[in-house]
Amino acid sequence: MSMDTQDKLKILADAAKYDASCSSSGAKRSNRGKGLGNATGSGICHSYTPDGRCVSLLKILLTNRCIYDCRYCVNRVTNDVPRAGFTVEEVVRLTIEFYRRNYIEGLFLSSGVVGDSDRTMDLLAEVARRLREEEDFHGYIHLKGVVGASDEALAKAGRYADRISANAELPVQGDLDRLAPEKSLKEAESAMGFIKAGIDQSKDRGRRTRAPRFAPAGQSTQMIVGATPSSDAIILNTAHRLYDAHRLKRVYYTAYSPIPNAHQDLPTETPELIREHRLYQADWLLRFYDFSVEEVVTKADGNLDLELDPKMAWALANRAFFPVDINRAPREALLRVPGLGTRSVGKILQARRQRRLREADLRQLRAPIKRVMPFIVAADSWDAAAKTLDAQDLRTRVKPRNEQLMLFEAKTSAVTGQV
Ligand code: SF4
Structure with a gap:
């Protein structure tokens, strides 16, 4: 037939x-x-x-x-x-x-x-x-x-x-x-x-x-x-x-998916699907944020940290690089701050020509404050950043809580690769 x-x-x-x-x-x-x-x-x-x-x-x-x-x-x-x-x-x-x-x-x-x-x-x-x-x-x-x-x-x-x-x-x-x-x-x-x-x-x-x-x-x-x-x-x-x-x-x-026979x-x-997601995020950092493979892969076994996005993992492993002063740092340094993408960095660079930026300005730019704040200083937040950077529990605090949401994002980021 x-x-x-x-x-x-x-x-x-x-x-x-x-x-x-x-x-x-x-x-x-x-x-x-x-x-x-x-x-x-x-x-x-x-x-x-x-x-x-x-x-x-x-x-x-x-x-x-x-x-x-x-x-x-x-x-x-x-x-x-x-x-x-x-x-x-x-x-x-x-x-x-x-x-x-x-x-x-x-x-x-x-x-x-x-x-x-x-x-x-x-x-x-x-x-x-x-x-x-x-x-x-x-x-x-x-x-x-x-x-x-x-x-x-x-x-x-x-x-x-x-x-x-x-x-x-x-x-x-x-x-x-x-x-x-x-x-x-x-x-x-x-x-x-x-x-x-x-x-x-x-x-x-x-x-x-x-x-x-x-x-x-x-x-x-x-x-x-x-x-x-x-x-x-x-x-x-x-x-x-x-x-x-x-x-x-x-x-x-593409995460290998077991096939019949x-x-x-x-x-x-x-x-884990999250591995695919982390690879897309790392790929994005290599192409648009001037990171090297050695920088994004922070684990000794040559794999990405599955619990944290690679930019955050790099930031935690390189705390001496921070805090970054959002009023003075060059673009390349701002791009290394977890939570600041190319668009937010562009807006920061533009806004700081007019005035010294404070935490409230970052909120207005819709930057994810919880992720960003431990790694930057604004005109009104010098002391706070220095303290949180040394905190023992910083990794726990910046780890995403909602794994479900993360996996949902994993699907969409296969397309966008957003960091
Ligand atoms: S078996 Fe054939 S279809 Fe499958 S990956 Fe190899 S070349 Fe492509």
């Missing part, structure tokens, strides 16, 4: 949820595995465009058949799961139908590797080409950059997709050798390098002509966390290197 599109959608949307390169897919759902019953399973995910708009995407695999045997993956060749595959035409039709009904604003398309990497990349790119050229589709398209595909196939993807993500999967080659021996970090980086070059060239061309841009929303990658013993320092060092070398828009960190080399427990 041939499978109808609805059955395929059930299987291929469910299989796609393990890919986190689309922002909301890191969110855990209680009815995981039930297909169409939940937001992720129904194939709709949310992603953020470079201008900050949240868009709903149809998130599916072209097929969950795969020639590879990555041990952490539900679609690996040796796993006994129902298999399905769409034709290019079916994905085009589904996308257009969902788009017309206003269910989605775009498509996130990934795939198991069928035939070879090149053929798979070409099929994904062909969906994008037909959507753009034959259906005049102007919605958002995010394609998986299939590692190992030829330059030609990657170039076709870049021509029609807004964003491409070639996944690193694991932070070091040693981890891949253990769990995905057919994969190579070098090859993943070579795909990222090609995409970066395509983006650079098209920007350059774009200045002179009106030629269409290559992957105008840039590229991202994904790393699985907790499938191997690699520490947060190792993960963040790789992320930092990839951001620098290939100008990635985002690195997505998992290989014995894999952990049976999901790492």
